[in-house]
Amino acid sequence: MFRKRLASWLLVMVMAVLSACSAEATNSSENSLVIYSGRSESLVAPIIEEFSLATGISVEVRYGSTSEIAATLLEEGANSPADIFFAQDPGGLGAVANEGLLVALPDEILSMVDERFVSPQNLWVGVSGRARVVAYNTDTLNPSDLPTDMWGFTEPEWRGRIGLPPTNGSFQTMVTAMRQLWGEELTRDWLLGIMANEPVFYEKNTPTVAAVAAGEVEVGFVNHYYLHRFLTEEGENFSARNFYLSSSGPGSLVMVAGAGRLATSENEANALAFLEFLLSNQAQQYFAVETFEYPLREGISLASDLTPLFDIDIPSISLGQLSDIRATVALLQEVGMLP
Helix, strand or coil, rough: CHHHHHHHHCCCCHHHHHHHHHHHHHHHHHHHHHEEEECCCHHHHHHHHHHHHHCCCCEEEECCHHHHHHHHHHHHHHHHHCCEEEEEHHHHHHHHHHCCCCCCHHHHHHHCCCCHHHHHCCEEEEEEEEEEEEECCCCCCCHHHHHCCHHHHHHHHCCCEEECCCHHHHHHHHHHHHHHHHCCCHHHHHHHHHHHHHCCECCCCCHHHHHHHHHHEEEEECCCCHHHHHHHHHHCCCCCECCCCCCCCHHHHHHEEEEEEEECCCCCHHHHHHHHCCCCCHHHHHHHHHHCEECCCCCCCCCCCCCCHHHCCCCCCCCHHHHHHHHHHHHHHHHCCCC
């Protein structure tokens, strides 16, 4: 009798432990989120941490370049553990969306920003904006010395004076915009014209801006916010400034960093909560003040020295047209900008 009661008691205890473990695992899953980030850790880790602290959701982040993360998602396919793809540019988002790996977002999230900054298929939403500019050396140049469009830099007078990062995703997105606005042949002609002027190649935007200020080159094709970081760290004597082209061409492109939810995500509520948080006043103000990007929500104060978004002569192009990065890379290889 005693043995039977003991066996029954042990069975109850085992079932209780198993039930507790199951509940713990379920609770852990319900309070977790996996983000694949094509945005650098130094830029977005603080705001992701704020989300985790505010919600109690445990967040795991995998960092890499947007192109690397997009390639990983394409390789993992339906087996990816990711809930969110947080990308630096529309090209990476488009590449993943075109393979059916993102799911449509609800209107209450999409409507938080202007429709220009939303995927045409509602598969991702813009979070912050980055404008293309020409950084120039203030010791040797004035704004009046600079062309008003990108074609001006193909003139022989700019030989040896141009710096650019051909492997950078934002530069490649700008060239993708050229292909959409100008066509393949004119874009090839522009690239060959720049190559004829013997540009200096840099790995990223940051060393390009540093090279402009140091006088290694006199102009650089970069995103706007890198200069503002240097000004914050080194002061107003930093010998570079941004020039916004006035021709409404691809050199004035405003790109967005954006995010979408993976179709295979099992944490829909947490994923949508994260997207809503990125578009909250708190997060939008963070992007404006801490990373010097453009907030996409209305009513957010900009850094005092940042040109207002709607003062930029933005070209008329859908961000959904910027997904064909592979053809852009092939063209850059053809003209010798990439190996």
